[in-house]
Amino acid sequence: AAKAYILKTFGKEFYPSKPNVFGAKANAQDAHEAIRPTMLELPPKVVASYLSSDELKLYTLIWNRFLASQMAPQKSETVSIHFHVDEYTLKASGNRVLFKGFTEVYEDAKKEDDHILPALEEGQAIMPISMDGIQHFTQPPSRYSEAGLIKVLEEQGIGRPSTYAATIDTILKRNYVERKDKQFIPTDLGFAVVEFLTTHFEKFINTKFTASMEEDLDHIAQGTNFYEAVIHSFYDSFEKELYTAESAEKIELEAEKSGILCEKCGHDMVYKLGPYGKYLACSNFPDCRNIKSITVSTGVTCPKCKSHEILERKSKRGRVFYGCEGYPSCDFTMWDKPIDKTCPVCGSLMAEKVYKNGNKKEFCSNPDCETRPKRKPRTKKEDKE
Known part of the structure; x- marks a missing residue:
């Protein structure tokens, strides 16, 4: 079905010479099939009027990703352009797309930092539009976001997709890390725990041991190894290190x-x-x-009681939210950061979302405001389900 649709819609050059087949990841347990569209003849634009906004976004993601996975790869070439200005030579490097391939469908596959250069000819005179002097400094590695941490767990063979959420929930609940601007920041307690464990349980607190244990558990599940042998081998060395750790000096923060x-x-x-x-x-x-x-003040007056400020607070799971300083007499709360502006359409409080690239977007906090995207009403059939 995918082949027929690709050939009919995009042409034979968009279908690979051999069908794309993808192997399972090393730590995949293959308990669940991939989610695929049942009818490629129903692209997102055809069914858009029958779905709510969220449903359409989800269907589009699944439909585009599946179709792209069966298409030919993108072809591009790395290009370096040298600009000669008097005695100076300026260089620009980037990519030039020769054939769009699967990116014709799956636009999200393009990386944000891809530098696409225009087609130029040797000796062509270029007129600069503007010139900016930018100073760059070496930056340390960025902190892990939830998605970034899960990616590392997958690469290192630690855990399973079914355990990732529980692992992240545990390090938050135990206050080993704090979540700020969607990034995890280790606490003093977290540093102390890591130092203690790596000092007294060096053999076990490393990615190789964890990945090896995952393999042993898989072998037990497959019947190629016995759990008694695995447990016995583990406890022989663990018991000695545990005894040493119990007599270690207590860490005082x-x-x-x-x-x-x-x-x-x-x-x-x-x-x-x-x-x-x-x-x-x-x-x-x-x-x-x-x-x-x-408490961290936002400097914004609560729109409900109009007598207290909105403060930055944290939920039990460490997620930042914003609530009225007058709680519990005033129960106003919101997830997005409020700003001291009112919506020009409905007069409600405005909020702000900050993206990873530093860009900010202001929007009305009132979900019923006409400036917000409208969700399609649920049908009677959906309500019954």
Whole structure:
């Protein structure tokens, strides 16, 4: 079906000489089939009027990805252009697309940092439109996002797709990391735990051991190995290291000063780590038991009670949200960061979304505002289901 559709719609050059066949990843358990469209004759634009906005986005993603997976590869060439300006030579490097291939359908496959150069001829005079002087500094590796961390787990053969969500949930709940701007930032507790484990359990706290254990579990499931032998081999060495670790010196995390004085006794307030993240506590404990939650003001007045500010808060799972300072008397909350502007159409509070590339997008926080994309109403059949 895919071959016939590609040949009819795009032409024979868009179909590979041999059908594309993809092998399973090393850590895939093959418990689930891939999601495929049942009728390629129903492209997204044909069924758009029958689906809600979210349904259409999901169907488009599945339809495009499947079709692209059966198409010919993109062909491109790496090009370097040298511009001669007086005694100076400027160089630009990038790609020139010779044949679009599967990117004719799956536009998301193009990388954001691809530099597509126009077709030029040798000796052609180029008139600069503008000139910008940009200074670059060497940047450290970026912190892991959830998607980036899962990608590394896959590459290292750690865990299974069914365990990734639970793993991330665990490191958040135990306060080993904090989530900020969709990135994971290790806490002092996280650093201390890693230092202790790598010191006393070096053999087990490494990616090779974890991947090896995953293989052993697969062999047990397939009946090619016995769990007794695997457990016995593991505990022989683990028991010795566990005994050594139990007698190790306890790690005391140094309290971090906040620069804030306790309003009850005048001593320094320090940062403490609780079940729901950091909070402020008096350093004069137990004589003074004053504690305070850590709040970050947005400088935006609550649109519901109009008497308190909206503060940045954290949920039990570490996700940042924004709520009224007057809680519980005012229960206003929102997920997106509020800004001190009102919607010109409905007068509601405006919000801001910041993307990975630093770009910002302002939008109305009112989901019913006519400036927001409308979701198609559910049918009676959908409601029954």
